[in-house]
Amino acid sequence: MLKSGQILTGTIAYLDESSNGILIVGKDKVFVRHVLAKERVKVKIQKRLKEGYSASVIEIVQKDKERVKPLCGIYERCGSCHLMHMSVQGQKQQKLAYLQHLCSKSKGLHMKVEDIATMKEPYHYRNKMIIGFQKDKQGKLQAGFYEEFSHHIIPYEQCLLHPEICDAILHTITALMIKLRIEPYDEDKRRGLLRHVVIRYGMVSKQIMVVLVINQQVFPARKAFVQELLKKHPQITTIVQNVNTRKTSIVLGEQERILYGPGYIEDTLCGLQFRISAKSFYQINHEQCEVLYKKGMELLHMTGKETVLDAYCGIGTIGMYAAQYAKQVIGVELNKDAVEDAKNNAKLNQIRNIRFVCDDAGKFMQKLAAKKERLDVVILDPPRSGSSEAFIRSVATIRPKKVLYISCNPQTQLRDLQLFQKYGYVGDVLHGVDMFPNTFHVETVVLMSRIYK
Ligand SMILES: C[S@@+](CC[C@H](N)C(=O)[O-])C[C@H]1O[C@@H](n2cnc3c(N)ncnc32)[C@H](O)[C@@H]1O
16 A cells, blocks of 8 residues: 555556556556656655545656657646647657557447647647636635636636637736726635636637626626727627526526627638637637548548538538538537527528538437438537437438548547447547647547448
């Protein structure tokens, strides 16, 4: 048994799915942050965990050649980034090893992992920023991201993952909160006004949306707040007030009020125009999203005769891109604001061979199967939790020739691939796209086809 405070030296065996370095000591696992696989480290045991022990690094005795100095001053405390101490190549190797490991332990699947498409400049890529607020012990207002596994905010000056303008806007918002005596929301006491600020940035259009999430219907200093914010940042194209009075960690509430501008931003992706409103999903990495969609179309290799279903379609981005290579596309999405955006986006781009339905993807697929509808291609890009058996079973009933599965969570994707296989669809290559550099997340795409003709 290891003791708290005990000092050990050893070699990191591998990094787990949360990028913890694993040191094996006898039968015990010791979890070490911010190390690389194969590095020799001197660590101090901190505490016992359910699965082993946590330890802090005293010294990296032997550095891996992919180790780099993190550019962010609060990297080790913040927790939003996990791999900033690795070069682009090192991050790629780590993500490849992780995907290979996941594939190898997915029973019944014979997947190989093809390359991961990385970004040359892996900074300032996130087009959406979510900020929380708190007061420190001295009553000083702080703004920042949540520390990993906690509701404690780590204040920051500059975030290397977002466009610089977002930081400047946030600093103005913090100054305005102090000036106009706007209290940050306190989760425990359930008091205070401003819960979160969401900033969305159109990477091509440069349009900016600021969403102020407040804890009550009335926003007392609203006019002055909006006027002063716009005066300081005339680049902001829309400001939305969102009301969230629920006891929840979900950021946005249902109700919205537009305080300035149209209530949405527009952006260009794969040569198409998209309107994005506050509650709609939009891929957070513009450059890599284009890489991902192109990869998807390349894998599908469509002839222009296909009827395609774009399931979990968001604002219709993949579907509209696919519509250029297909006979017709149906998009299905649960979020009604996103469907509204999608319908507008089809008009905006004069794409007439696409229609959108607001429904649960599983239920919609069951209805299509019951009506014996014909589909040639199904594209699905579900949320992190993955798809459902109802959806997968109905796909098998409809018997499309090809199924393209895009995912931001390879664990649930591989679970779903096992189900697809049970229902007669197999894929053998997982393609990675690094949509989230400096973090342990990775986007993957796989093409499946029917085993039985
Ligand atoms: C990862 S996003 C993908 C969006 C889109 N394909 C894109 O690339 O921008 C997942 C989408 O699934 C939607 N969604 C979540 N659960 C759903 C369900 N049960 N049925 C249909 N859509 C759902 C979310 O609202 C979100 O827009």
